[in-house]
Amino acid sequence: MTAPTASTTGSTTASPAAMTAGTESRRVDAGLAIRLDGVALGYGRRAILEDLRLDIAPGEVLVLVGPSGSGKSTVLRAVAGLLAPHAGRVLAQGVTVSGPSPDRAMIFQDDALLPWRTVRRNVELPLRIRGVPRRERGTVAESWIARVGLAGFEDRLPRELSGGMRQRVQLARSLAGAPRAVLMDEPFGALDAQTRGEMQRLLLDVLHGTSATVVFVTHDVDEALLLADRVVVLRRGGIGSVLSVPGPRTPDVDRAGLRARIIEEL
């Protein structure tokens, strides 16, 4: 087994882009999007994770997997700036993260849409907060709503939508603000298997047209293998191992070997 803090620094920065270059046309910037630099996390005095070291390249899709309670969501909240580390630093674009930023949009597992706002007004919200003029807000929001397959539902309230549709709205809302990174906390965890599959395809499809870095948390190994450029396994208070996943991103490619390795890690 790999050493608990299997630091991938050094080998990381180049690999994900090169790995997928043949099958993906996503634009990938040089440099570093997010770095965890000796980060320790916990709630109150209780420590959950110690000395995390991880570099995430711009445009990379990094998936965090781990058993329940391993701290996957905690890592994501720290990257979002919603949770301050006990020790170490989280860096985004080389700058220490000290709070939330529209550069790092977050998609939550639970329905985080504002229930009193229509689909359109939910998607417009990050633009409104950024002070984008009304007309432009409307145009951008509408194009994202159409992009996630919800054209015609702009004036519906969240309560009138199914769970899958609501997650589509969350996806549109997070991307409407043109963030550099999208942090996704088990976004499809509460969906049925069929809807989940649809949402995974939609996500791959939508990400194809952006250059956003993605940090995706899931406990589903198959989901991780489908979406990830790299999979990071969290276990026993640290990073267990980091595995690169070769493309193309289709469900039928056999990744049994990788799958077995991850499951063994877990």
Next chain:
Amino acid sequence: MSTPALGAADALSPGTATPASGTPGTASPGAGTTGLGATGTASTDDGAAPARTGRGRTAAGARGWAVRLGSLAAFVALWQWLTTADVSAGLRFDRLPSPTEVAAEFARQLGTGTYYLDLAQSTIRIITGFALAAVAGIALGVLVARSRWVADVLLPPIEVVRPIPAIALVPIAILVFPTDEQGIVFITFAAAFFPIMVSTRHAVRALPTLWEDAVRTMGGGRAHVLWNVVLPGTLPGVFGGLSVGMGVAWICVISAEMISGEFGVGYRTWHAYTVVDYPAVLVGMTSIGVLGWVTSASIELLGRRLTRWLPRAEGNTR
């Protein structure tokens, strides 16, 4: 008694029946995206709840109205019978004016200017006191729930004053306010303030943190969170407080008018009692009942309008 008004308060609901939430399946989602059209359409099926047909809704509404009006009519008929048959079994209904006597007195008062003046006076008092209480109660409720420091500073005196019935503040109000008018408005304010403040405070505390996290990760600061999450998210709880506040405000404005008013429905009712004019007392009481009903129904209606987004059971219009 204000029983007829209470019975009638329920009659409001069919009028506010929510319109059907659009027709499901008419939209064409995802036409532009690869292979998404089908999935989008599939998910619409469980997306929109099937609405009851318009005709069924109207018929049910009419039936509801008939029952409510019938209930009110039965109450008045019982009152008429108890008083005209001189029933005296423990309770001395033979002394009570009958509905026809009250109606005659009401018709007489409608021809006088004083009646309208009294109505207007009480309405202005309640609206002023209640509006001040709503603004102060919501603002303070949010502040003490969101700021530890403000809570430490302001809550101790508030919690000590809170158990004092607003009507017990009358002597103080007479003492410190230059005019009786201001005193009465203050009593009304004090009565409505506490339920509004306490409900707001609880609603803010009960707010899921998820919405706030979402707005913060969009780059929203305190003002954005307050405006886009806290205020709309607490509306259902706040309106609970406003309803209760309006009820208490009426109790107190009428009592304060009885004690120190020179106009107003409460004053007029008490005055009628002192000259032993019971039909006029009952006209006053009925007026208070109807006014109270109209104001709380307005709050209720506004609350439902503003919280349409709340999840609710299918076909349930309440």
